[in-house]
Amino acid sequence: MWHYGCMQTNQTIETLLKHVSVREFTDEKVGDDQVELLLRSAQAAASSNFLQAYSIIEITDEELKEDLAALSGDQPFIATASNFFIFCADLHRNEELMIEKEVNISQQLEGADAFIVATVDASLAAQNLVVAAESMGLGTCYIGGVRENIVQISQLLELPNFVYPVFGVVVGHPAHRNAPKPRLPLDAVYSENRYNPDTIETMWEYDEALQDYYARRAREAARAAGEEAGEATPHRSWSQGIAHTFFAHPRRFMMKFLNRRGWLRN
Amino acid sequence: MWHYGCMQTNQTIETLLKHVSVREFTDEKVGDDQVELLLRSAQAAASSNFLQAYSIIEITDEELKEDLAALSGDQPFIATASNFFIFCADLHRNEELMIEKEVNISQQLEGADAFIVATVDASLAAQNLVVAAESMGLGTCYIGGVRENIVQISQLLELPNFVYPVFGVVVGHPAHRNAPKPRLPLDAVYSENRYNPDTIETMWEYDEALQDYYARRAREAARAAGEEAGEATPHRSWSQGIAHTFFAHPRRFMMKFLNRRGWLRN
Numbered sequence: 001m002w003h004y005g006c007m008q009t010n011q012t013i014e015t016l017l018k019h020v021s022v023r024e025f026t027d028e029k030v031g032d033d034q035v036e037l038l039l040r041s042a043q044a045a046a047s048s049n050f051l052q053a054y055s056i057i058e059i060t061d062e063e064l065k066e067d068l069a070a071l072s073g074d075q076p077f078i079a080t081a082s083n084f085f086i087f088c089a090d091l092h093r094n095e096e097l098m099i100e101k102e103v104n105i106s107q108q109l110e111g112a113d114a115f116i117v118a119t120v121d122a123s124l125a126a127q128n129l130v131v132a133a134e135s136m137g138l139g140t141c142y143i144g145g146v147r148e149n150i151v152q153i154s155q156l157l158e159l160p161n162f163v164y165p166v167f168g169v170v171v172g173h174p175a176h177r178n179a180p181k182p183r184l185p186l187d188a189v190y191s192e193n194r195y196n197p198d199t200i201e202t203m204w205e206y207d208e209a210l211q212d213y214y215a216r217r218a219r220e221a222a223r224a225a226g227e228e229a230g231e232a233t234p235h236r237s238w239s240q241g242i243a244h245t246f247f248a249h250p251r252r253f254m255m256k257f258l259n260r261r262g263w264l265r266n
Numbered sequence: 267m268w269h270y271g272c273m274q275t276n277q278t279i280e281t282l283l284k285h286v287s288v289r290e291f292t293d294e295k296v297g298d299d300q301v302e303l304l305l306r307s308a309q310a311a312a313s314s315n316f317l318q319a320y321s322i323i324e325i326t327d328e329e330l331k332e333d334l335a336a337l338s339g340d341q342p343f344i345a346t347a348s349n350f351f352i353f354c355a356d357l358h359r360n361e362e363l364m365i366e367k368e369v370n371i372s373q374q375l376e377g378a379d380a381f382i383v384a385t386v387d388a389s390l391a392a393q394n395l396v397v398a399a400e401s402m403g404l405g406t407c408y409i410g411g412v413r414e415n416i417v418q419i420s421q422l423l424e425l426p427n428f429v430y431p432v433f434g435v436v437v438g439h440p441a442h443r444n445a446p447k448p449r450l451p452l453d454a455v456y457s458e459n460r461y462n463p464d465t466i467e468t469m470w471e472y473d474e475a476l477q478d479y480y481a482r483r484a485r486e487a488a489r490a491a492g493e494e495a496g497e498a499t500p501h502r503s504w505s506q507g508i509a510h511t512f513f514a515h516p517r518r519f520m521m522k523f524l525n526r527r528g529w530l531r532n
Contacts, residue, residue: 007299007302007303008299009303010277010401010402011276011277011278011401012277012278012281012397012398012401013303013307013398013401013402015278016307016310016311016394016397016398017306017307017310018310019310019311019312021312033273033274036273036452037273037275037279039452039456040283040452041279041282041283043449043450043452043455044282044283044284044285044446044449045282045285045393046285046287046396046406046407046408048408048410048433049410049507049508049511049515050447050504050507051508051511052449052450052455054455055455055456055457055461055462056455056456056457057456057457057458057459057460057461058456058457058458058459059458059459060458060459061458061459064459088461090455092463093454093465093466093469094508096466097466097469097505097508098505098508098509098512100466101505101509103509103512105508105509105512105513107516107518108512108513108516109512111516111517111518111520111521112517112520112521112524112530113413113515113516113517113520114512116385116413116432116520117410119382119385119386119389120385120389120432120433123385123386123389123390123393124389124392124393126390127311127389127390127393127394127397128282128393128397130312131278131282131393131394131397132278132279132282135276135277135278135279136276136279140312141312142312142314144314144315144383147379147382156460157459157460157461158460158461158463159461160461160463163461166382166386167314167386180310181316183309183310183318184309184318186302186305186306186309188359189309189318189320189321189322189356190305190321190322190323190324191321191322191323191324192323192324192325192326192327193323193324193325193326193327193330193423194323194422194423194424195321195323195354195423195424195425195426195429196321197358197424197426199359200359200362200363200366203359203363238316239363239364239367241315241316242315242317242360242363242364242371243364243367243369243371245315245317246364246369246371246374246375246380247371247374249315249379250373250374250377250379251377251378251379252373252377252532254377254378254379254382255377255378255530255532258378264378264521264530266518266521
């Protein structure tokens with residue numbers, strides 16, 4: 001599925017194409033020099049109108065890390081990673097600066113566009129950090145689960161208005177890497193000049209491909225654990241995963257929470 | 267400001283740290299093989315619960331490209347780039363699939379969390395495309411301006427509900443590259459275990475550093491154009507840029523538009 005024939009790749013593109021989320025880490029710590037490079041890489045990302053509307057909070061306190069792992073949808077593996085960064089969309093800093101300059105931007109801050117700007121800024125910075133980490137041979141995983149108990153997590157991190165945790169990113173030395181997951185057929189996500197509404201057929205085929213992938217992964221895990229691959233258990237397809245996600249994580253509180261923190265009011 | 271001493275970087279990290287937005291391109295086209303690698307790199311990014319909630323629309327029709335350059339806050343340079351990709355947050359595909367499976371997720375789709383998920387997915391994919399392009403020596407620029415006339419642009423691209431254009435990305439062979447812009451001091455965006463509210467002092471210093479950067483850039487541009495560097499004109503500081511941005515692009519229509527397209531209703 002992933003043949004590049006005679007196309008000329010390079011180290012960076014190979015790093016990108018090999019991406020997998022890693023949830024099992026060794027005890028080895030990531031060095032301080034490496035962490036600094038990760039953070040500098042994050043900062044080097046583009047930023048909408050150069051607002052730099054994000055903040056990165058690293059959880060270095062082990063007890064807090066365990067609390068946050070539990071609050072992030074009960075994912076204990078988070079606390080086993082060397083580093084846990086929480087990426088926040090942040091317009092508080094810009095607001096403060098404008099208050100000192102006596103420029104009133106509160107109406108703009110409360111709008112949906114400002115919310116997009118800050119969410120995108122946090123995402124671009126995070127993806128740079130992830131790519132930098134993977135280029136060093138480290139493993140990473142995004143933790144959307146920091147939004148699972150967003151009220152408590154925001155309190156613990158003492159986040160002011162116009163700051164919300166978009167996701168976390170854990171980084172560490174991988175103890176295990178899965179094979180890269182097959183993506184949707186390119187034609188399903190890419191089109192020219194206008195939106196392509198006719199992709200549903202390709203998706204059912206993809207659904208099966210992903211089911212096969214998970215079955216293969218389960219067989220390999222069983223083999224690695226020295227177990228016999230037992231009866232063929234049914235494995236989740238892509239569409240089953242989608243249904244599960246929406247029902248398992250509805251996060252109905254999100255709009256109310258964001259409104260209370262200043263966001264998305266107009 | 268950007269010394270890495272004896273830290274061990276690699277090709278990828280050097281690519282990330284050298285990032286600058288490019289707005290001047292040569293006539294040379296980016297090859298089809300390269301474009302495919304860019305798109306595969308975009309697809310390889312992480313995705314929240316693997317929803318793959320984004321679409322990429324490339325504008326290959328030259329007339330449409332010029333129209334969109336005008337609609338994107340009147341930025342004619344967009345049409346001079348080899349490739350113009352519009353990244354959309356897209357939960358329409360997931361919705362269609364759930365309709366076929368007779369699973370009703372409309373309440374979840376209308377929530378703020380789904381909006382975050384899709385916006386982040388589009389952003390991570392785009393940043394991978396940008397990093398891949400820069401690793402090939404190409405230049406890129408994010409075009410937040412696609413949200414400037416979001417109603418017309420969504421019509422032109424025939425976007426259904428639960429699809430909105432987050433930003434564009436142009437890619438081409440750079441005719442000119444500025445020096446990388448200095449970022450905020452690391453301590454202003456990074457803290458441990460809790461949010462750091464005391465960053466305003468470091469920002470005034472940074473404000474001057476950025477003013478110096480723009481002055482230097484203007485002098486270099488004048489020199490390159492064979493002009494004498496005239497009177498020292500005042501250059502924009504970071505805080506002036508912020509004030510300008512919020513007043514020049516308030517985009518007050520954004521929430522109403524998104525609501526009409528299904529998003530952010532609860």
